[in-house]
Every structure is written in structure tokens, then in C-alpha cells.
Amino acid sequence: KAVLPVVVATWRFHNATKAAWEVLKNGGTAIDAIEQGCRVEEADVNNTTVGNGGTPDRDGHVTLDACIMNKEGNYGAVVCMENIAHPISVARKVMEDTPHVLLAGKGAEEFAVSKGFVRENLLTASRKKAWEKWKEKSEYKPIINIENHDTIGMLAIDKNGDISGGCTTSGLAYKMAGRVGDSAVIGSGLFIDNAIGGATATGMGEEVLKTVGSFLIVELMRQGRTPQEACEEGVKRIVSSNLNYKNFQVGYVALNKKGEFGSYCIHPGFGVSKYQEDKQTYIASGSYIQ
Ligand code: SD4
Numbered sequence: 001k002a003v004l005p006v007v008v009a010t011w012r013f014h015n016a017t018k019a020a021w022e023v024l025k026n027g028g029t030a031i032d033a034i035e036q037g038c039r040v041e042e043a044d045v046n047n048t049t050v051g052n053g054g055t056p057d058r059d060g061h062v063t064l065d066a067c068i069m070n071k072e073g074n075y076g077a078v079v080c081m082e083n084i085a086h087p088i089s090v091a092r093k094v095m096e097d098t099p100h101v102l103l104a105g106k107g108a109e110e111f112a113v114s115k116g117f118v119r120e121n122l123l124t125a126s127r128k129k130a131w132e133k134w135k136e137k138s139e140y141k142p143i144i145n146i147e148n149h150d151t152i153g154m155l156a157i158d159k160n161g162d163i164s165g166g167c168t169t170s171g172l173a174y175k176m177a178g179r180v181g182d183s184a185v186i187g188s189g190l191f192i193d194n195a196i197g198g199a200t201a202t203g204m205g206e207e208v209l210k211t212v213g214s215f216l217i218v219e220l221m222r223q224g225r226t227p228q229e230a231c232e233e234g235v236k237r238i239v240s241s242n243l244n245y246k247n248f249q250v251g252y253v254a255l256n257k258k259g260e261f262g263s264y265c266i267h268p269g270f271g272v273s274k275y276q277e278d279k280q281t282y283i284a285s286g287s288y289i290q
């Protein structure tokens with residue numbers, strides 16, 4: 001029997017999963033839980049990979065990617081959007097209020113403003129200082145499990161058994177201007193199928209994009225794999241095609257319609273925050289490299 005409702009998220013995002021759980025516990029929908037949960041990280045300036053307080057690109061611009069997907073298989077996303085603190089909510093508006101699924105850059109920002117979102121400066125003093133320090137050497141070298149990995153990917157099933165998901169990030173620290181990662185791209189950073197379950201990703205977005213990771217994992221679950229087996233296969237697909245895998249991290253989380261979850265990553269250090277049966281837990285993920 002399915003143990004519902006349930007919410008899982010990448011990393012140690014206790015406050016975000018708690019906010020999502022509050023929505024679910026009170027009978028709210030999975031899509032509302034996802035939006036409210038993701039907003040917690042977007043607002044937290046101490047999370048330097050999401051929303052306000054995110055790390056800028058190498059030119060000093062904080063550019064955000066986010067997407068959301070609902071039980072009908074509808075999807076909305078923004079990529080490379082500046083000056084708007086809650087891209088997850090803008091993504092939801094793209095999904096619900098436009099004939100499109102993905103808005104980029106200035107267009108996304110203008111759309112957000114037209115929907116009542118307020119422009120604000122997202123580059124905090126601390127991130128500006130860190131960027132200025134980075135510029136002294138301008139060395140582009142992501143550090144495993146540290147500066148590049150705090151993206152929140154979240155999957156939730158409500159009491160009706162319907163699943164939704166969201167993913168929101170400022171992307172890799174000091175990326176090139178205009179770079180878009182996996183997080184807001186359907187099938188890569190996130191995929192939801194209300195008949196099967198969902199999957200989401202964090203880490204080196206280029207690798208997730210090249211293997212269409214989240215779609216792959218949901219399709220493997222459709223073929224009968226458990227969420228755990230599907231996540232392991234998703235990671236294997238990356239490490240078997242890229243000999244450089246020791247130098248980057250990718251972590252996957254998957255949830256099936258029974259409320260069972262799985263997770264797997266390349267390097268130790270990744271884990272999943274879960275709220276189920278009124279209990280919050282953190283589960284360290286298994287890894288390809290021990
Ligand atoms: C990206 N996957 O833009 C994101 C980065 C990430 O935690 O997950 N950071 O490639």
C-alpha cells in the first residue's frame with residue numbers, strides 16, 4: 001500500500017521539505033507543495049546555488065533556471081532569468097498562463113514583471129565578494145559537493161496519489177554568460193509522469209543533459225525497475241560514457257507512485273531529505289565511487 005503523502009528533495013533541505021509537508025499534511029495538492037517548498041530555498045540567501053543569494057556567472061550576473069511539472073504532464077520553465085527571486089513561481093505561471101512551456105532571459109523577466117513579480121538585486125554582498133575573489137584567478141573548476149551543488153529538486157505526492165515536481169537553481173558557479181544547465185530542462189533536471197513517478201537531478205548539468213537523466217530514470221521505472229535501481233542505472237549511463245567522472249558530481253532522486261524513493265550519485269556526500277508519515281529524515285545516498 002502506498003504511504004502517502006510524501007515529499008523528497010535533493011540535499012539537506014529540511015526547511016523546504018517541511019514547508020512542502022505542511023501543504024501536503026493539510027490536504028493541499030502536490031503542485032502547491034512543490035512551489036511552497038522550492039520557494040523556501042529561493043528565499044534563503046545562505047543557499048548560494050538557488051534564487052536570492054545565488055552565485056553569479058563569471059560576469060557577475062545571477063541568472064536563474066527553474067521548472068515545475070504537474071500531474072497532467074504539463075510543464076513550465078524559465079532559464080537564464082535575472083532579477084526575480086522566485087523563478088519556481090514564474091515557471092508555474094508560464095505553465096498555467098501561457099501557451100508556451102519555456103521562457104528565457106529578458107522575456108522571462110518581462111513576463112514575471114507583467115505577472116506582478118518585483119525586480120530585485122539578487123547578488124548579495126557576500127556573493128559579490130566571493131566573485132571578486134574568484135576573478136583574481138578566474139579558474140573555472142567546480143568543487144565536488146561544494147560550491148556547485150545546492151540545487152533543489154523536489155518530488156511530492158499528495159493524499160490523492162498525484163505527483164508533481166520542481167527544480168530551481170542559479171546553476172554552476174561562475175558559468176559562462178548565457179549557460180543553461182539541466183535543472184529547468186524537461187527530462188533532464190526533472191521529469192514527472194503521474195502513471196509512474198518522477199525523478200530529479202543535481203550536480204554537473206551538462207552530464208545530466210547529455211543523458212536526459214530524469215526522463216531515463218522514469219522510463220526505467222516504467223519498465224519495472226525500482227526507484228533505486230533506476231537511479232543507479234542513470235548514474236552508470238554517465239560514468240560509462242565519460243571517463244572524467246571522477247571530477248564531477250551528479251546525484252539523482254526518484255519517487256514512484258507507491259511513495260517509494262531511491263537515490264544514487266557519483267561521489268559520496270549527496271543525500272535526500274524526506275518527509276513521510278509526519279516524520280522528517282535525511283538519507284545519505286549510495287555512490288558509484290566509495
Ligand atoms: C546545473 N545542475 O546548473 C545544476 C547545478 C546544481 O547544485 O545542481 N547545483 O548544472
